[in-house]
Amino acid sequence: MLSTAPTAVLSLVHGRTENGLIRGAAMLSHVRRWIVAPLATLLAASFVLYTAVWLQPGNPLTLLLGTKASPAQYRYLAHKLGLDRPMPVRYWDWLTNAVHGNFGTSLVYKQSVASLIAPRLLTTLLLVGYAGVIITVLGVTLGIIGGMSPRAAPYTAGLNGLGVAIPGFVAAEALTAVFAVKLGWFPVLGTGQGLAGRLQHLTLPAFALAIASIAYVSQITRAAVSVEEQSPHVETARGRGLAGPRILRRHVLRNAAIPIMTVSALTVAGLLAGAIVVEYAFGLGGIGSLLVQSVSDKDSNVVLAIGLILVLVFVMTTTVLDFLQHLLDPRLRLRTAASWH
Amino acid sequence: MNRHRTERLSRGWAACAAVAALATLAAACSSSSGSATPAATSANLVVGTYGAAKGNLSSLTWDLPYGEPNTIDPPNTAFYNSSLIAANLCDPLLRLNPNYSISPNVAVYRQPNPLTLVFNLRSGVKFWDGSPMTSADVVWSLQHSASPSTAVAFLYANVKSITATGPLQVTVKFKRPDSLFLFEMATFVGMVQEKRFAERAGSKLGSAAGKIMCSGPYELTSWTPGTGMTLTANPHYWSPPGLAHSHTVHIEFDTNSTSIAQALIAGQLNGAYEISPATIPRLRSADNGKLIFGAPSQLYLTLSVARPTGVLASPDVRKAMFMTINRAALAKAAYFGAAIPNYTQMNVGSWKNGSWPAAAQKIFSTAYAGFERQKKSWGTPAAFAAAKKLASAGGYHGQPIVLATLAGDATLAQVAGLIQGWAREAGLNVQIKPMQPLAYSNASYNAKYRAGLDLLIGVTFNNAPSPLEPIGLAYSPGNPYNYTNYHNPKVVADINASHATSNLVEQARLLTAAQAIYEPAYNSQTLVQFNEIMFLTNGLGGATTSFAYMNEPSLALIGSAK
Numbered sequence: 013m014l015s016t017a018p019t020a021v022l023s024l025v026h027g028r029t030e031n032g033l034i035r036g037a038a039m040l041s042h043v044r045r046w047i048v049a050p051l052a053t054l055l056a057a058s059f060v061l062y063t064a065v066w067l068q069p070g071n072p073l074t075l076l077l078g079t080k081a082s083p084a085q086y087r088y089l090a091h092k093l094g095l096d097r098p099m100p101v102r103y104w105d106w107l108t109n110a111v112h113g114n115f116g117t118s119l120v121y122k123q124s125v126a127s128l129i130a131p132r133l134l135t136t137l138l139l140v141g142y143a144g145v146i147i148t149v150l151g152v153t154l155g156i157i158g159g160m161s162p163r164a165a166p167y168t169a170g171l172n173g174l175g176v177a178i179p180g181f182v183a184a185e186a187l188t189a190v191f192a193v194k195l196g197w198f199p200v201l202g203t204g205q206g207l208a209g210r211l212q213h214l215t216l217p218a219f220a221l222a223i224a225s226i227a228y229v230s231q232i233t234r235a236a237v238s239v240e241e242q243s244p245h246v247e248t249a250r251g252r253g254l255a256g257p258r259i260l261r262r263h264v265l266r267n268a269a270i271p272i273m274t275v276s277a278l279t280v281a282g283l284l285a286g287a288i289v290v291e292y293a294f295g296l297g298g299i300g301s302l303l304v305q306s307v308s309d310k311d312s313n314v315v316l317a318i319g320l321i322l323v324l325v326f327v328m329t330t331t332v333l334d335f336l337q338h339l340l341d342p343r344l345r346l347r348t349a350a351s352w353h
Numbered sequence: 354m355n356r357h358r359t360e361r362l363s364r365g366w367a368a369c370a371a372v373a374a375l376a377t378l379a380a381a382c383s384s385s386s387g388s389a390t391p392a393a394t395s396a397n398l399v400v401g402t403y404g405a406a407k408g409n410l411s412s413l414t415w416d417l418p419y420g421e422p423n424t425i426d427p428p429n430t431a432f433y434n435s436s437l438i439a440a441n442l443c444d445p446l447l448r449l450n451p452n453y454s455i456s457p458n459v460a461v462y463r464q465p466n467p468l469t470l471v472f473n474l475r476s477g478v479k480f481w482d483g484s485p486m487t488s489a490d491v492v493w494s495l496q497h498s499a500s501p502s503t504a505v506a507f508l509y510a511n512v513k514s515i516t517a518t519g520p521l522q523v524t525v526k527f528k529r530p531d532s533l534f535l536f537e538m539a540t541f542v543g544m545v546q547e548k549r550f551a552e553r554a555g556s557k558l559g560s561a562a563g564k565i566m567c568s569g570p571y572e573l574t575s576w577t578p579g580t581g582m583t584l585t586a587n588p589h590y591w592s593p594p595g596l597a598h599s600h601t602v603h604i605e606f607d608t609n610s611t612s613i614a615q616a617l618i619a620g621q622l623n624g625a626y627e628i629s630p631a632t633i634p635r636l637r638s639a640d641n642g643k644l645i646f647g648a649p650s651q652l653y654l655t656l657s658v659a660r661p662t663g664v665l666a667s668p669d670v671r672k673a674m675f676m677t678i679n680r681a682a683l684a685k686a687a688y689f690g691a692a693i694p695n696y697t698q699m700n701v702g703s704w705k706n707g708s709w710p711a712a713a714q715k716i717f718s719t720a721y722a723g724f725e726r727q728k729k730s731w732g733t734p735a736a737f738a739a740a741k742k743l744a745s746a747g748g749y750h751g752q753p754i755v756l757a758t759l760a761g762d763a764t765l766a767q768v769a770g771l772i773q774g775w776a777r778e779a780g781l782n783v784q785i786k787p788m789q790p791l792a793y794s795n796a797s798y799n800a801k802y803r804a805g806l807d808l809l810i811g812v813t814f815n816n817a818p819s820p821l822e823p824i825g826l827a828y829s830p831g832n833p834y835n836y837t838n839y840h841n842p843k844v845v846a847d848i849n850a851s852h853a854t855s856n857l858v859e860q861a862r863l864l865t866a867a868q869a870i871y872e873p874a875y876n877s878q879t880l881v882q883f884n885e886i887m888f889l890t891n892g893l894g895g896a897t898t899s900f901a902y903m904n905e906p907s908l909a910l911i912g913s914a915k
Contacts, residue, residue: 192621295607
């Protein structure tokens, strides 16, 4: 006993220390993965965006002074707005202000970037959120039907092919021509007032934005469901006489959820950047159209703010996905833990 | 044409945005003397005003096809969308009429000598907040316009002082006579804002956050960035006949020409100016409203030699290049047959308008007729053959002629393609170079951005309805708009004399004398004169349809036609 006691104590101490080290290392890994890496991505993105805007040809002061101002006027305004300073100095100024939550003023619109973006961001988020719901509900439903029913598969595949083939802009024009101009069910343009008004105004844009993605998510869902459908554990469940809906819910969808969730989330996040086409088609003032305009205007503060919002959404989406995947799939948790032994 | 909002980048006094308008020459001529009320069934209406406002409306929904204004601070609204809004919110000292004549507004003027202008302000004019308009507000507003951070400061180059010479009197003194200045006082250049409010707003003045304080027929009641604006009728407007006919105007910022057309047809919009030519066929057949072509207009398409050197340095090659262009066919093909060909550097609309007396117009039209006779046969097989010979004699042997155009502008791309095709017929090798909006805009005034270019094409407008504005810039030695460094002392003397005289007949004589000298150099040519294109839904009337809409309270004038 005496001889084994110290060993046991030691092993206990070592075990605790080892577990603590593992936990600490895992924590460090999570910090690096979920905090440091996203911040580094944002920093790198901001520098790349700033440089890209700076390298673009043209003098943005033309937007303020027109084309008939004197060279002295251009020099005066460039100095007044600090545009005559070297690019690294301007970038550093922007960065230090941004760290303190100040994203500056729009060169073109002469108002704070935050106040310029906020109403547009709301429009875009509502549009993307609405489209996201449509994509998830219709895409996943169609995919499940296609994956579970061999008879329905050709029809869902046909619909998917059609959806993928229709560009957003064409969908926008067709939807408007039928549902807004001919039938008069929805407005042609504008964002509307109040929640009901906004939803009514955003219905056609959301469908136009969602069509191609519905098809994509549906295809992924169908493939994932088909694979799970033919897997041994589902065959076993069927052999055990379990009810169809229970098999679908517990054995098919749960395992198919990871690719479906990943694709759906990344697709919806991608819509944020891709909404520009639909925003333009329906005359919606969202951040997509503002971004394109600001790039053209060399309005760097606005470009950076919107660019970083887009990067942030992607970073957050992938981070949350990563987290959810760990939560949903015990194999991933085990693999992560095993990698520290 | 899809009218991308980026087109506004090429704005300014020489705004290069692809805009077109439609008319037949005869129709334009008939409308230039003033307004007219058209027959409602005409396919191509060319008028200065449309119908009459006989009653009031509860609301009007209007679109700005060039999108959300970046500012509504008047001296910085030198563009279609922002100027329209400013003109409905603020009062200029003088009033611009649809035929481009001017009349008193919040001020009457007298000119005791060529170097002095005295404005006597109307009493009882109040800003939206109830404060009376005083000479201090006017002095501040004009000095603000003249400050180096505005787009119109160059128009004050001849101004020596602006002073309040009484509670309701402002005197402007000049270093040199300036015949264009008075006209500018009827535009956004001479709009009056409340000094106290403007000083408080500081750098935010004119933005959605800072707004403005004016005295016009409408008050800005909301501006949601990216969404829209609401204008509400000013119940205390100083001029009862000028009261807004519509209680509220909702302003939309849609820039997509297709959805604008659909919204007009669906009745979601009551109207819009600056309709895209691409949507004309669709809107022409709409049965719920009328497509109208407004005249007079200051919009035109120019093709300019971009630099003093290069392949077009040879006068023969330059002339040969212009000889290949069929201006009538261009107007028809690219602008649906509704723009009119123009045969001089001066655009027809600059002298065929209500600001010129008949005697002056006669001088211009006689001179114009000679150039028209000469160039009408250009762009035909005979002209191609002659151009080929002339180019060859000028030393041309197939070098590329680089033609710069605005990237993303379908109509300009089509125009450039037509020019390229015609030039090929004469053996001239035109290469099209689409430029990004900002660089394209910069190229219009900065030689650095024109390096390597031989020709620059774009749509331009004059603010003043006078050839003196563009010609004065293009032929002054050292001016950024004198792309070819053209210098002729007689031309300069005539232009300077035109600036100095307020006698418009004498101005016409001097400008046509200069024209006779500079035209054969082919530095720049206006190829097409546009009219303003607008759409108005049925049941509405009183709309200004000429290009003067930009500087008139044009939305306030629209009311119920019944």
